Amino acid sequence: MSVRVQEDDFDVAAELAELQAGGAGAGALVSFVGLVRDLSGGAAVSEMSLEHYPGMTEKALAAIAGEARRRWPLNAVRVVHRVGRLLPGERIVFVGVASAHRGAAFAAGEFIIDTLKTRAPFWKREVTSAGARWVEAHAADDAAAGRWGER
Amino acid sequence: MPKILYFASLREALGRASEQIELPPGVGDVTGLIAFLAARGGPWEQLATLGNLRCAVNQEMAKPDSPVTGGDEVAFFPPVSGG
Numbered sequence: 001m002s003v004r005v006q007e008d009d010f011d012v013a014a015e016l017a018e019l020q021a022g023g024a025g026a027g028a029l030v031s032f033v034g035l036v037r038d039l040s041g042g043a044a045v046s047e048m049s050l051e052h053y054p055g056m057t058e059k060a061l062a063a064i065a066g067e068a069r070r071r072w073p074l075n076a077v078r079v080v081h082r083v084g085r086l087l088p089g090e091r092i093v094f095v096g097v098a099s100a101h102r103g104a105a106f107a108a109g110e111f112i113i114d115t116l117k118t119r120a121p122f123w124k125r126e127v128t129s130a131g132a133r134w135v136e137a138h139a140a141d142d143a144a145a146g147r148w149g150e151r
Numbered sequence: 152m153p154k155i156l157y158f159a160s161l162r163e164a165l166g167r168a169s170e171q172i173e174l175p176p177g178v179g180d181v182t183g184l185i186a187f188l189a190a191r192g193g194p195w196e197q198l199a200t201l202g203n204l205r206c207a208v209n210q211e212m213a214k215p216d217s218p219v220t221g222g223d224e225v226a227f228f229p230p231v232s233g234g
Contacts, residue, residue: 034234051159052233053156053158053207053210053228055210056210056226059210081234092233092234093234116233117231117232118231119212119231120231120234121158121226121228121231122231122232122233123158123228123231123232123233124232124233125159134159134160134229135232136230137203137231
């Protein structure tokens with residue numbers, strides 16, 4: 001299990017290779033990559049900055065990855081989240097899971113990104129054609145995370 | 152002396168990222184700490200009025216009645232928006 005918070009971009013192929021290397025015996029690798037959108041509420045986004053809570057953010061990511069491993073039979077979990085200044089189209093987050101079968105891998109990957117969005121302390125600030133603003137938490141994200149319930 | 156941290160829009164509104172305070176007598180939980188800080192007036196009052204204020208004590212999500220003591224690290228922030 002590996003979680004990282006970093007300013008630098010990440011290489012998706014390298015992350016997948018590490019995931020595969022760490023997930024011996026897996027029959028399925030599933031990955032999710034989140035990108036900076038170029039539109040927000042109809043306004044063009046020129047840049048975004050991501051703030052985090054050093055220490056707590058890494059702990060929260062590790063807790064979410066650990067919870068995924070308790071719920072599904074996973075061989076490996078890898079989460080990378082960027083912070084700092086990002087431009088539209090840039091990668092923000094990588095979530096990768098390895099499992100014996102695709103069902104658990106898809107479910108666990110979706111669980112991790114849904115839960116990360118409501119539990120990991122990151123905050124996005126966008127600069128748009130309509131001015132700069134902090135991104136509000138979305139009700140849809142709460143609903144997505146709520147589907148997983150407490151177990 | 153608990154260390155208090157503020158993040159994101161709250162940090163901007165309050166004009167500071169962190170501070171070390173002397174815990175006044177009688178303040179022993181998150182609710183008490185919020186009331187103490189809000190009593191500074193001005194932008195600090197929003198700590199008591201924000202409906203979606205989040206708080207962590209020692210880097211774990213906390214509730215209004217979570218205890219706060221001298222050596223703790225307490226953080227206040229808006230709902231998270233990563234991913």
